[in-house]
Amino acid sequence: MPELNLTSAPAHLRHGSNIGQPLTRRDGFLKVTGQATYAADNHPPGMLFAVIAVSSIAHGRVTFLDVAAAKRHPGVVDVMTPEHKPQLAIDPEIKTNPFVFRMEALHSNEVRYANQPIAVVIAETLEAATEGAALLAPRYETLPPLVGLDAGESFVPPVVGVGNPTENHRGDVEAGLAAAEKQIDATYETPPQYHNAMEPHAIVVQWDGDSLSVDMPTQGLKLSLARIAELFGIAHDKIHIRSPFLGGGFGSKGLMGGPPVLGIMATKLVGRPIKLVLRREQMYGPVGHRAPTRQRLRLGTDGEGRLTALDHHARTVSSTFDDFYEPAADASHTLYAAPAIRTSHDAVRVNTGTPLFMRAPGEATGSIALESAIDEMAWACGMDPLAFRLKNYAEVEPITGKPFSSKALRACYEQGAARFGWAKRSLQPRQMRDDDGLLVGWGMGTATFPALMFQAEARAAIRRDGSGVMEIGAHDMGQGAWTALAQIAADELGLDIDRVAFKAGTSDLPDAGIAGGSAHTATAGAAIHSAGAAVIAKLAELATGDERSPLFGAGNAGVIARGGRLVRRDDESRGESYAEILARAGVAEVEARGTGAPNPAAMEEYAMHAHGAVFAEVKVDPELGQVRVSRMVGAFAAGRIVNPRMVQSQLFGGMIWGLSFALHEEAITDRRTGRIMNANLGEYHVPVNADVPPLDVITVEEHDPHVNALGIKGVGEIGITGSAGAVANAVWHATGVRVRKFPIKIEELLTQS
Amino acid sequence: MNHSISLTVNGARRDFVLDDPRVTLLDLLRERLHLTGTKKGCDRGQCGACTILVDGKRINSCLALAISHDGADILTIEGVARGDQLHPVQAAFIAHDGFQCGFCTPGQIMSAIGMMQEAQAGNDPERIRECMSGNLCRCGAYAGIVDAVLDAQGQMDETNQRRSA
């Protein structure tokens, strides 16, 4: 792949520079001209096409594949099956670390879920490989599949999410409920959902001598590299992964799944470069999903509408062969000041691909249930939903009692409500109509997402010509890493952004950590911050120790880097350019590394979360039950905003996911076969343009000195939380019908007319 | 059986011998002509990522057999800008942040250009939303897309007025 040239965008499209500025995307020119190269856009010479065949049963064993028929098809080169495949260096069932998921690498004939890869057909053309896969016409020994939230005996998993305790409590929930003046006890269900990034998972892979060259979208370059290394027994430095652009990830490209491994196996088998791209329907299985949940919430309040207890139990599912448990009940840990809180989970195993993190894992599922329950409780108390939330505002994190590192939620409520016009809302449902007679409803939800930090490293350099370099293996899946991280780099290096060569998206660069948990900008940004500071310190050392420099004797702390120059803090007229410093020192460049990591002391002391308030208006046809969101306002406080333009886009996207959660998305599983009956984009509904109303985002100013050096909390996921509940609550307010099974369907709203 | 076909792709006439009638316009562009700006999101006409203009009209290239379009005039995302000079729709997509991951973007832009030529939506945001609903965006950039289309439509209307004045 040619070196990315991100500065080719016409200059007039840029608006200012560096942190806090709404720069347009530096990769924008490439993306609007079709020149941005996604994995499947690569074509190494001699490349063959590989197409996966997947299982149509959910449980059992493959007993026969018509390999001969596939091989007879003109253009088919080989068929990779459990009997005919290169050996892996380790068993793909072994979990070598918690971030490794078990995968199907044709190591067995066993079938554990529908759409599981069972063979790979390799051919000269895509058409031949595709038909070859169809010709395999598998036969099976079928066993009854486990399907649904009641599939079998439930159990309490050891942990939920990524290492969260399965149960948490503070205070005595039963006593709190017993003492309550009013109570609600409500059960909500959320369906299986699939990430459905627009870009299907893909890999283009080839051997370059003894090195493996991989084009593959990944949210975790180093994790993927380590997984490939262990599976194939290759040294890390013999693997090169390029992932300059992801066509969306949402968690599904976070950890290496089976399909790209099959691509690498295929290239080993046939000795030629391979392109393997999942078909859309094949994305409903081996690449993760959001597990379904059934959540019971019991809330109690005193005579003044103060919560006395909050009990949140979530049932979820994992696969029959691995463990990921949607931590839905954890959503109740942080938002509402109940003196007694208990959260708990249990699970059943079903014949499904292993669930995975999907944009706001746990937070999204938990939020729609919690925010619905809060709305129901407010109504039971005869209170306005916002007044009820303010009455139960948590000044400290309820589950831990820790102070918040910062929390501007009150301002979010105020500014969001004012912009929306919430004060005019009727308390009673089914009171408002528009000019066309459609029912109008207003609902709200509180948004929250933890401010996480992972580990990252960056390398910074200042070159002889005075320009800068910042290298970090960061991932741009649409959130805007190419731009936001470059803005941070420019600030840290004291350079205009066009003077910084910002390198990201390949596995040979320093580890940026995983792009997930809304933590990438914070984590990678902290590493960039620290690397930038370190290289400037080295440069300053050269200058301040040299008596020929106007900075001589200033000391490292006594200089500031700005505009490609170091100047004295006490006299900014005295300084010199980076180029001058390096020229005199006779050094080609100075470089330094820096790391970003969580601060355990701060984590011990503070609860760290981003917050927000979302207000939604829906219109519902009073007789026909069709729903459309007509307006949404979200006010979010997420610490420092690096690029307001892209932050707004991220928050819009999250709000649309929330809307989709409430009204659209659902994988429909045939309860007899365990097959997903709408594994496509025609019937698995994600919102289309016409579903999305004018959106309004307010970013509430918030300074957080504790979360990380830059004060960044992250915005990738919080937009879903709050929004899903706000839309669901608006549907109730419009119709008077409380739907507790999501997505809300037309038939649920036909009860009245 | 081989079939000879000719297409005009982004202004240039291309003659091919097609060895397989199963090849769609999308796979022809991507895998044989290496014009990979046009994306495959679903391959079943359900996402719009593969939108191109054929004889001036936007269609899903995944559901079009190349062989059946012998003689067609095709415009893809690669043929929209003139060098560094972006089409107003392209520039507006950048200015209004009408994308995030960018994967649906070539299809969105081709669809927007096609929509403007159809002249059914004008500058009515609601009609634009409806007329752009054949292009899914999972990142949720719809607000920016509508703003970009409105902006580009406005610019092109202005240019046309100036020309006709």
Add this chain to the structure above:
Amino acid sequence: MKPFDYVRPATVTEAVAAAAQPGAVYLAAGTNLLDLMKGNISRPDRLVDVTHLDGLDAIETLADGSLRIGALVSNADLAHDPAFATTYPAVAEALLSGASAQLRNAATVGGNLLQRTRCAYFYDTASRCNKREAGSGCDARDGENRGHAVLGWSESCIATNPSDFCVPLVALDAVVEIEGKGGRREIALDALHRLPGNTPERESVLEPGDLIVAVRLPPTARGFAAHARYLKVRERTSYAFAVVSAAAALRIENGKIAEARLALGGVAAKPWRARAAEDVLTGVAPTTDAFQEAAWRALADAKPSGDNAFKIELARRIVVRALRLAAAGTPARLPALPASPLASTSGAFHA
């Protein structure tokens, strides 16, 4: 996709001869056929490409006032034809409520008439489906079937016809012109699609080689222009198949309904003409009571085929609403969201 012979006939006669062979199918735009072929639901041996045939892409008014629409006219070109949209507004509205702009640009009139069901069990080749494979059984019957038929279904098949276009067409007595081995013939659109009975694999009355060359709207269809609407309830605001839809067309004279036309979509294996409902509307004032009576008549024979009883009640309500909208008068311009209850001219009454 299975390999196939590709044939490009020069004339309709050649096309008919080529397509009459076993395993041959016609290819028009391919928006439905290629989808089915990619899913291995359809595995034809031969594609007879009719897109290059001359003379099938015209919209013409005949001497008797009929409108003849060539089978290769695209859905979009027809819907956007100003004269057509003014004269047959419910048909234009139905067309524009279907699929996406891209698909409407490609898809043809003839192809739309013959599009296959969206039943998930028909699409899922691992499921039993009598329509896909005669005699194999119907896994939809006890499956996930909240979207399935409530009228005209059988134990063999509960699939629905997904076309929007066909719904107003059948209400307006459209006629289909067919070229076949025995020459040209014509049949009412209402007679084109078959109900499943015991042979759901036979979806239409077409014989091998039969080519739809045109759809004709009779002169009487012009009489409803002032009071004709199509209404479609869906699970997304756009780009979704109907849960249930209805086309209503009225000829109102002196405050009374002189003639009514009503058809339903998404409820049966064919576009469902509701003649009994039309009968009760003839000669009465266009009141909500009358519309409700019509709705009861239209769904009198409906019964759930699964988890879809709500569709019967929904269909009744859509009938009432569509009639109310039609009575209120065709809008001067189609709403921004064609056929949507959420368009600003939805006609929902204040309760």
